[in-house]
Amino acid sequence: MATTAVANPDAELTQAELAARYGLSVAGERPGLVTYIKQLWSYRHFISAYANAKLAASFSTARLGRVWQVLTPLTNAAVYYLIFGVVLNTSGEIDNFIAYLCTGLFVFTFTQSVVSGGVQAITGNLGLIRALHFPRAALPIAITLTQFQQLLASIVVLAGIVLVDGEPLTLEWLLLVPAMLLQSVFNAGVAMAMARLGSKVTDLKQVVPFVMRTWMYGSGVLYSVANFEKHLPGTVAWLVQLNPLLVYIELMRHALMETAPVTASQTQSWLLGIGWALVAGVLGFIYFWRGEKEYGRG
Amino acid sequence: MAEQTVTQTDLSATTTGAGGSRIPTVVVDDVHIVYRVHGAGAGGNGSPVAALKRIVTGGKTGAITEVHAVKGVTFTAYRGEAIGLIGSNGSGKSTLLRAIAGLLPASRGAVYTQGQPSLLGVNAALLNDLSGERNVALGCLAMGMTPAQVKQVTPDIITFSGINERGDFSSLPMRTYSSGMGARLRFSIAAAKKHDVLLIDEALATGDVRFRRRSEQRVRELRAEAGTVFLVSHGIGTIRDTCERSIWLESGLIRADGPTDEVVAEYEKFMNRT
Numbered sequence: 225m226a227t228t229a230v231a232n233p234d235a236e237l238t239q240a241e242l243a244a245r246y247g248l249s250v251a252g253e254r255p256g257l258v259t260y261i262k263q264l265w266s267y268r269h270f271i272s273a274y275a276n277a278k279l280a281a282s283f284s285t286a287r288l289g290r291v292w293q294v295l296t297p298l299t300n301a302a303v304y305y306l307i308f309g310v311v312l313n314t315s316g317e318i319d320n321f322i323a324y325l326c327t328g329l330f331v332f333t334f335t336q337s338v339v340s341g342g343v344q345a346i347t348g349n350l351g352l353i354r355a356l357h358f359p360r361a362a363l364p365i366a367i368t369l370t371q372f373q374q375l376l377a378s379i380v381v382l383a384g385i386v387l388v389d390g391e392p393l394t395l396e397w398l399l400l401v402p403a404m405l406l407q408s409v410f411n412a413g414v415a416m417a418m419a420r421l422g423s424k425v426t427d428l429k430q431v432v433p434f435v436m437r438t439w440m441y442g443s444g445v446l447y448s449v450a451n452f453e454k455h456l457p458g459t460v461a462w463l464v465q466l467n468p469l470l471v472y473i474e475l476m477r478h479a480l481m482e483t484a485p486v487t488a489s490q491t492q493s494w495l496l497g498i499g500w501a502l503v504a505g506v507l508g509f510i511y512f513w514r515g516e517k518e519y520g521r522g
Numbered sequence: 523m524a525e526q527t528v529t530q531t532d533l534s535a536t537t538t539g540a541g542g543s544r545i546p547t548v549v550v551d552d553v554h555i556v557y558r559v560h561g562a563g564a565g566g567n568g569s570p571v572a573a574l575k576r577i578v579t580g581g582k583t584g585a586i587t588e589v590h591a592v593k594g595v596t597f598t599a600y601r602g603e604a605i606g607l608i609g610s611n612g613s614g615k616s617t618l619l620r621a622i623a624g625l626l627p628a629s630r631g632a633v634y635t636q637g638q639p640s641l642l643g644v645n646a647a648l649l650n651d652l653s654g655e656r657n658v659a660l661g662c663l664a665m666g667m668t669p670a671q672v673k674q675v676t677p678d679i680i681t682f683s684g685i686n687e688r689g690d691f692s693s694l695p696m697r698t699y700s701s702g703m704g705a706r707l708r709f710s711i712a713a714a715k716k717h718d719v720l721l722i723d724e725a726l727a728t729g730d731v732r733f734r735r736r737s738e739q740r741v742r743e744l745r746a747e748a749g750t751v752f753l754v755s756h757g758i759g760t761i762r763d764t765c766e767r768s769i770w771l772e773s774g775l776i777r778a779d780g781p782t783d784e785v786v787a788e789y790e791k792f793m794n795r796t
Contacts, residue, residue, distance in 0.1 A: 239551035239596060243634030246546050251633040252624025270663035277660055281651035284695065352648065354625055355712070356664040357638050520625030521557065 254516045264359045271362045275369035282370075297378040300333070301326045301385060308446055318448065319483055323382075323389040327480055328445035330378040331473045334371055335411050336436050341367040342415030343422035343429050346519050353520050360519045361512050364415035372408050379404070386480050399479035407472040409501040413508030420515045443469040448485050465492075468500040547719055547750040548599040548622055548639070552631035555592040555617055555774075591617040593774035594631070599719075604741060604751040606761035606782060608789050609771035615754045618771065619721045622752065637718030640665070642709060650697040654685055654707055657696055661711035675714050682740075683710035684733060706733050713740045720744055721752045738764050758786055 237245065255263060264271075283289050305322050318324050345363040346353065353360065379400065387393065422428045442464060443449075449470060453461045464470065465488055475493050477484040486493070592614045599605055607615045620626045621633050623641035648657040658679050662672040683706045685691045685699070696704060712720070722741070741751050741764050755761055761768060761782060768785040770778040777792075778785045 239549050239598065240632065240634075242546055242598065243549040243551070243632075246636070248546065248549055248634035248636050251622060251635045251639070252627060266666065267663075269669050270660070273660055273663050277649055277652050277656055280656075281649055284651045352664070354620070354623075355641060355708075356661065357624075357640065358664050358666070517624070517627065520620070520623075521627075 252517045252520075254513070257510070257513060260359060260361075260513050260516070264361055264365075267358050267362050270358060271366045271369065274362065274366040275373070278366065278370045279373055293374060293377040294381055297326075297330055297333070297381045300329060301381070304329060304446065318485055320386075320389045320391060320481060323386040323391055323481055324477065324484065325446065326382050326385050327477050328443070328473045330375065330382055331407065331476050332440055332443060332445045332469060333378070334375045334407065335414070335469055335472075336440070337371045337374065338368050338411040338415045339418055339436060340432055341371065342418035343432050345415065345419035346423035347426070347429075350520075360419075360516060361416060361509065364419040364512065365412055368408060368412040368415050371411070372404075375404065382480070391481050394482070396479050400476065403472060403475040403479060403497065406475075406497045406501040409505040410468055410472070411504075413501075413504030413506070416508040416512035417504075420512050423515070423519055439467075439469060443467055443473060444487075445473065448487065450485065450487055466496065468496070468504070471496045471500060544600040546598050547601050547636040548752075549634040550595055550597050550599075550618075550622070550631075551634070553592055553595050553618075553621060553628045553633055554590070554630035555614075555621055555626055556588055556590050556629045557617070557626060559587045559589060591774055592621065595771070595774070595776055596631075597769060597776065597779055599750050599752070601750060602745050603767055604745050604753065604765040606765035606768040607752060607754045607771060608756075608758070608761060608768055608786065609777075610793070613771045614774040615771050616723050619723055619752060619754060622719070623721055635719055639719035639721055640712060640715075640717050641721040641723065642712040648696065648708070648711075651695055653694060654683075654692040654696055654699070655680070657707065658692075658711055661708075662714065665712075665715045667715070679707075679710045679714050682713070682736070683707045684736075702730060702733075706737075709737055713737070713744065716747055717744065717749050719750045719752070721754075723754045724756070734760065758790070762786060 254260075279293075280290075283292050286292055288295065301322070304325055308325065309321055342364050345367055346360065349363055353363075383397075418428070418432075440446075449464055452464055456464070471488075471493050474484075474486045474488060475497055478486055478490060478493070488496075595614075595618060607618065609615050617626060619641060621628055622635060623639045624633070624635070625641065648661055652660070655676065658676050659672050662675060662679075663669070667675070680686055680692045683703075685703050685707055691699065691703065696707070699707070709722075720741075738760065741753070745751055751764075753761060753765055765782050767780065768778075768782040768789075769776060770785050770789050772792075778788055
């Protein structure tokens with residue numbers, strides 16, 4: 225070692241000093257929040273390519289292929305209509321029950337699939353994460369984007385159902401766009417939070433279906449939440465009004481249907497919708513970013 | 523312990539003798555890596571009853587086992603070097619690579635790197651349901667290329683991987699590929715980009731002779747482009763052909779670090795003795 229020290233000026237440095245001298249950085253260090261957002265933006269092409277690829281892959285083994293993108297919401301609507309509209313005849317209280325039901329169902333399915341996909345965003349892509357370096361938030365965001373495309377297909381189906389069910393085509397339909405965008409931001413935030421939680425708590429995947437089902441019953445998908453007020457004390461009923469999914473579902477119903485039985489005023493719904501999107505989007509993103517360096521561990 | 527340190531310094535003295543102008547790309551400073559394994563064998567079999575018993579009696583700790591895989595490793599890698607990592611199974615080679623890639627945090631010590639090392643492993647699966655071509659596009663985008671660059675390099679990658687030699691496999695889903703073809707495509711994607719530090723974990727082992735020759739050539743090119751390449755392999759021949767320096771790890775410690783010929787000779791002696 226002594227002979228080397230003469231020839232090599234770096235030999236006297238400790239490893240840490242050597243690294244500092246040549247400007248090496250600690251492996252796997254988390255980038256700052258602003259840098260992270262910039263990185264994420266530069267990976268936007270990857271995000272959209274990945275989202276499209278996932279969508280294509282999900283139908284690639286089915287013979288009908290992407291026809292299922294439209295068939296799935298149609299079949300779902302048919303099943304629920306059969307049970308609740310025909311067999312149980314819940315429709316008595318609500319005009320245009322099938323339009324009412326399908327709107328709730330499709331909006332809810334959007335969040336539901338994003339949440340269940342988000343839980344596995346990290347654990348299901350460990351191979352990709354361990355092989356390639358990219359901002360990991362790309363994965364939950366791509367999942368949201370995939371499901372957003374599904375939602376678009378569902379909305380086309382829904383528009384058909386609503387028109388057939390006797391609702392007029394009005395300018396208010398344009399409100400669909402901001403409502404869907406707000407819900408997407410909300411979903412992306414939730415997906416990111418669930419992705420980090422799911423990567424740590426492996427049991428979460430088993431629990432999520434039950435949470436989602438409870439959430440569905442609390443969101444007035446199959447019936448009006450006005451029913452709750454008959455049985456619940458005032459404060460709890462008020463809490464139900466804050467439910468983000470109820471807010472997004474009601475925004476959509478209001479946009480599509482003339483006489484939709486909504487429980488809250490439009491201003492309140494829009495304010496809540498924007499608020500939830502901001503809260504979930506920002507907090508979810510920061511929470512996910514803080515765990516950035518742990519995701520390859522598995 | 524003392525005897526081991528002596529061999530190590532003796533060998534490294536011969537490699538660092540070249541002069542002080544070399545630029546380090548990876549500096550590993552007394553790194554220890556401990557990782558936790560969930561759902562490991564504690565508490566008998568994996569039946570629901572056993573799991574419940576574990577939750578009721580032993581708390582969470584029963585299902586988590588700690589593995590101390592790397593126990594204080596120090597070395598420096600320089601630009602233009604190809605370093606072979608050898609050692610018996612479970613000696614901590616892959617774990618060390620993952621730490622260099624920044625995927626496993628060091629529990630003690632630190633790893634410093636230039637740029638972002640890329641790890642290329644056998645299990646680095648992309649999307650199996652998609653065609654090879656789409657996987658190439660995705661992989662390239664994930665490495666930070668622009669869509670225009672992707673379009674430009676895609677044909678080269680497909681040609682290099684040689685998956686189209688037996689018909690048009692690039693448009694078939696990757697799940698229809700043989701393991702060798704998959705590995706070839708993955709290596710080709712990763713090798714399409716210039717890396718400051720490329721970590722290859724057994725990825726060359728599955729290809730056939732012709733592809734191995736081609737990939738070894740590519741590794742040499744990557745080194746010429748001022749990159750540093752780490753290669754984990756049990757194929758001593760591959761290490762001899764591509765790496766002039768080797769590090770021999772045994773149970774998480776460096777047994778020897780120096781010119782490949784010397785280290786490999788010692789390693790083979792060790793493996794034949796036991």
